[in-house]
Amino acid sequence: MPTAEDAELPLTAWTVLGVLSFPGERSGYDIKSWADRSLRFFYWSPALSQVYRELRRLEELGFATSTLAPQDELRNKRLYRITDAGRAALTRWAGRTPDSPPVMKHGVMLRVWLGHLLGPDELRAVLTDHIEWALGMARDAAALEASAHRQLLWPYPELALRWSWRFYESEAELARQLLSDVDELEAARGHSPGGSET
């Protein structure tokens, strides 16, 4: 039964609840670490304060509960666990077609779009840096996928990591094609690669 609350939660809340849907209980810090390690390939790395804000919200909605456990001899930490209501809401959410398509904020493509302001060498440097970055992301995701595969624990996160390294390899390939488009454009305008606009 979908409820009004379901629709109004931000993606970040569903993501935090998603981490809690895997067996076990976790602190806010554990959730943040998980996100930094693997969700960053296709979603985001939240601030720790954002994770805690969503945990409080989920607890108020009855989607999560928490207990205090000793962290060391001086301090306690709060451990969160998903409730049946939370799991039901998350399952409904996951089964719905996403309300919004993937959001992309691609600073590199913004710079290509502004190519009239840059010399071709500057544009090539931006693209070359981007290729390096994308290949690094692809390597990181592939290494994580291999480690997930050895543990044979989480088949769907493993599929998401496999998609991730393919995505970043493809991102590098798309940037290589663009680099050669830039060369062609400059050649057509009578600039040789390595030349400048001025």
Added chain:
Amino acid sequence: MPTAEDAELPLTAWTVLGVLSFPGERSGYDIKSWADRSLRFFYWSPALSQVYRELRRLEELGFATSTLAPQDELRNKRLYRITDAGRAALTRWAGRTPDSPPVMKHGVMLRVWLGHLLGPDELRAVLTDHIEWALGMARDAAALEASAHRQLLWPYPELALRWSWRFYESEAELARQLLSDVDELEAARGHSPGGSET
């Protein structure tokens, strides 16, 4: 000469200033329309209020100026134009390596990651919808590129649109590969495609 102000502007401000870097003067509404038409493929579609907020900020910084022009017999509209200082700052910004990599919030991949909550049929439906969406985006970007090419006006926005249709075609192909990964996973677990978890 980079200034402190340069570093602190959000991407949205640079994007609005970027639209103004093309010849002519434009209203906030014109900028919003441009963004909705073509920037959405690799950046975002801002709210009109966000565009106006950034225009005010750019004007305070001396990066843009505005004049009032009659919109109809009752109302004026404000038209914005980039200043030399604005063009210099934007050019410095565009030539710097992006401070942050592309941001992605991929609700579809979040759902794949949560595949343990969904039956395989639900997951396939999410992926199939995503393929349709990506192919639609690819078609829209290709049509816009063709129209930009006929006008021979903006070579770099045209390159950005070419990248865009390749990107969304690749997005569809990555989702197809994932669909077949899901089938393999389910087959390995003894479910046939079309079967259910329960």
